[in-house]
Amino acid sequence: MDYPVDYLMDQAPGAPIRSGIPEHGRIPKYYAVKVQVASLLDELGEGGLLPPERDLAVRFEVSRETVRQALRDLLLEGRLRRLGRGTVVAGPKLEQPLSLASYTEGVRRQGRRPGRGLIGLERSPCSAALAAELGLEPGEPVWHMERVLLADDERVGLESTYVAVERVPHLDTDFEPDSSFYGYLRDRLGIRFGSADERLETVLATPREALLIGTPPALPMLLIHRMSRDTDGRPLERVRSLYRGDRFSFTARLEGSGQVEGWEQPEDEGGQEG
Amino acid sequence: MDYPVDYLMDQAPGAPIRSGIPEHGRIPKYYAVKVQVASLLDELGEGGLLPPERDLAVRFEVSRETVRQALRDLLLEGRLRRLGRGTVVAGPKLEQPLSLASYTEGVRRQGRRPGRGLIGLERSPCSAALAAELGLEPGEPVWHMERVLLADDERVGLESTYVAVERVPHLDTDFEPDSSFYGYLRDRLGIRFGSADERLETVLATPREALLIGTPPALPMLLIHRMSRDTDGRPLERVRSLYRGDRFSFTARLEGSGQVEGWEQPEDEGGQEG
Numbered sequence: 231m232d233y234p235v236d237y238l239m240d241q242a243p244g245a246p247i248r249s250g251i252p253e254h255g256r257i258p259k260y261y262a263v264k265v266q267v268a269s270l271l272d273e274l275g276e277g278g279l280l281p282p283e284r285d286l287a288v289r290f291e292v293s294r295e296t297v298r299q300a301l302r303d304l305l306l307e308g309r310l311r312r313l314g315r316g317t318v319v320a321g322p323k324l325e326q327p328l329s330l331a332s333y334t335e336g337v338r339r340q341g342r343r344p345g346r347g348l349i350g351l352e353r354s355p356c357s358a359a360l361a362a363e364l365g366l367e368p369g370e371p372v373w374h375m376e377r378v379l380l381a382d383d384e385r386v387g388l389e390s391t392y393v394a395v396e397r398v399p400h401l402d403t404d405f406e407p408d409s410s411f412y413g414y415l416r417d418r419l420g421i422r423f424g425s426a427d428e429r430l431e432t433v434l435a436t437p438r439e440a441l442l443i444g445t446p447p448a449l450p451m452l453l454i455h456r457m458s459r460d461t462d463g464r465p466l467e468r469v470r471s472l473y474r475g476d477r478f479s480f481t482a483r484l485e486g487s488g489q490v491e492g493w494e495q496p497e498d499e500g501g502q503e504g
Numbered sequence: 505m506d507y508p509v510d511y512l513m514d515q516a517p518g519a520p521i522r523s524g525i526p527e528h529g530r531i532p533k534y535y536a537v538k539v540q541v542a543s544l545l546d547e548l549g550e551g552g553l554l555p556p557e558r559d560l561a562v563r564f565e566v567s568r569e570t571v572r573q574a575l576r577d578l579l580l581e582g583r584l585r586r587l588g589r590g591t592v593v594a595g596p597k598l599e600q601p602l603s604l605a606s607y608t609e610g611v612r613r614q615g616r617r618p619g620r621g622l623i624g625l626e627r628s629p630c631s632a633a634l635a636a637e638l639g640l641e642p643g644e645p646v647w648h649m650e651r652v653l654l655a656d657d658e659r660v661g662l663e664s665t666y667v668a669v670e671r672v673p674h675l676d677t678d679f680e681p682d683s684s685f686y687g688y689l690r691d692r693l694g695i696r697f698g699s700a701d702e703r704l705e706t707v708l709a710t711p712r713e714a715l716l717i718g719t720p721p722a723l724p725m726l727l728i729h730r731m732s733r734d735t736d737g738r739p740l741e742r743v744r745s746l747y748r749g750d751r752f753s754f755t756a757r758l759e760g761s762g763q764v765e766g767w768e769q770p771e772d773e774g775g776q777e778g
Contacts, residue, residue, distance in 0.1 A: 243634045431753035432706040432724045450706045450724035455518045479705035
């Protein structure tokens with residue numbers, strides 16, 4: 231087969247460099263196939279049906295196992311998705327703004343319909359570690375609410391919220407679990423968010439999470455830890471939000487000259503380093 | 505073997521829920537081993553040497569292949585790392601603030617020594633797509649500078665910067681490639697960053713990237729696309745930064761009541777939704 235050669239001129243901004251493989255490096259065969267299939271996906275366009283594995287194997291003169299490995303990568307990266315018994319070209323990832331206005335708002339902005347499905351709502355005594363984060367005493371009752379996140383009825387994430395029972399005493403009877411928790415806090419309890427610390431990382435889905443979200447096991451996920459406070463600076467909720475890595479990206483606009491507004495830069499002396 | 509049972513009380517905030525596996529779900533054997541090994545890692549502490557695979561197989565009464573699968577996950581997630589011929593407990597992920605003050609500053613704040621190694625610096629005509637982003641005419645000369653990012657001499661990422669030759673005419677002769685590009689822009693050319701749009705996603709390392717960064721192939725990476733502008737609002741650089749997913753997390757402090765300072769919220773009507 232011909233190995234693809236990419237030049238800077240042809241390349242979409244943000245695409246990985248494929249030329250200039252260091253001399254001791256070789257392009258694995260499956261990766262060369264992946265690059266070819268990726269070009270094919272661009273030609274087919276969103277929703278286009280991928281030819282069967284055996285046809286691709288013939289076309290690229292490689293084994294079906296090599297084709298399978300290439301397709302596995304493209305599935306994990308969200309370039310392809312399974313539809314019924316076929317495999318189709320996936321649409322672009324959802325772009326979720328990293329901001330206090332969270333899931334519902336972000337999904338709506340992209341013309342998708344946000345939704346949530348309740349997995350469980352339980353009340354239990356707070357662990358020492360969680361108590362420290364929420365400003366409670368260990369053993370005080372906390373709610374743990376777990377919901378699957380939906381976009382146009384597709385399961386795209388999983389959200390675990392921990393909040394003191396004292397703050398939202400009637401969460402179990404008063405709150406519609408497929409609605410916005412932030413809307414509930416604001417409209418029913420008059421609680422507004424003042425700030426949040428977030429930490430974002432990539433993790434592998436656990437078997438339980440993969441099952442709940444309906445993803446292949448060990449799919450890379452984006453995990454956001456959020457610790458939020460109300461407008462009085464009082465700790466409010468501790469959230470663990472898991473988003474399908476193949477379906478989501480997160481966006482941010484950073485402002486400021488040497489200093490970013492809205493961001494705490496504890497040891498910043500105003501310098502910019504890159 | 506005994507399957508681990510976790511309760512909310514025992515759980516560290518932010519850890520995945522392991523209890524309450526839906527009834528049609530089973531815990532795969534490798535995952536049960538992974539959870540046991542993870543507890544062992546907590547006992548051993550950072551830098552602790554993991555017992556050999558065969559000992560773990562005996563201890564947990566599973567095959568070596570099952571142990572290997574569990575260790576593979578823990579390596580991908582950055583809980584373990586290879587050291588010489590052994591495997592040791594890894595330290596926590598580096599926490600990089602998402603802000604205009606970028607790599608150098610972020611790494612320094614954590615008491616690590618930032619560094620960079622030049623992979624290549626080339627001058628070429630700008631593609632149409634890149635020209636649109638950088639506010640240039642297609643074909644105008646641009647620099648492409650590619651550097652490996654280091655923390656205490658460990659390779660942790662890869663950065664591709666595209667910038668118009670017109671803006672930094674002497675980049676090839678005037679700039680020390682293991683120093684801060686942002687420092688160079690500021691101190692030598694008087695250019696300051698005004699704002700940047702960032703998009704963060706998880707991708708798999710390409711074989712070339714894995715080779716350059718020294719990671720296992722197909723390690724989940726965190727990719728940040730940055731499009732920055734100077735204080736006059738003129739496009740400045742287009743950056744593709746790839747960070748090892750097992751070594752990095754990104755943090756943000758979001759401020760504002762219903763509105764996040766420093767963030768553009770184009771269609772926001774001041775509402776908070778969660």
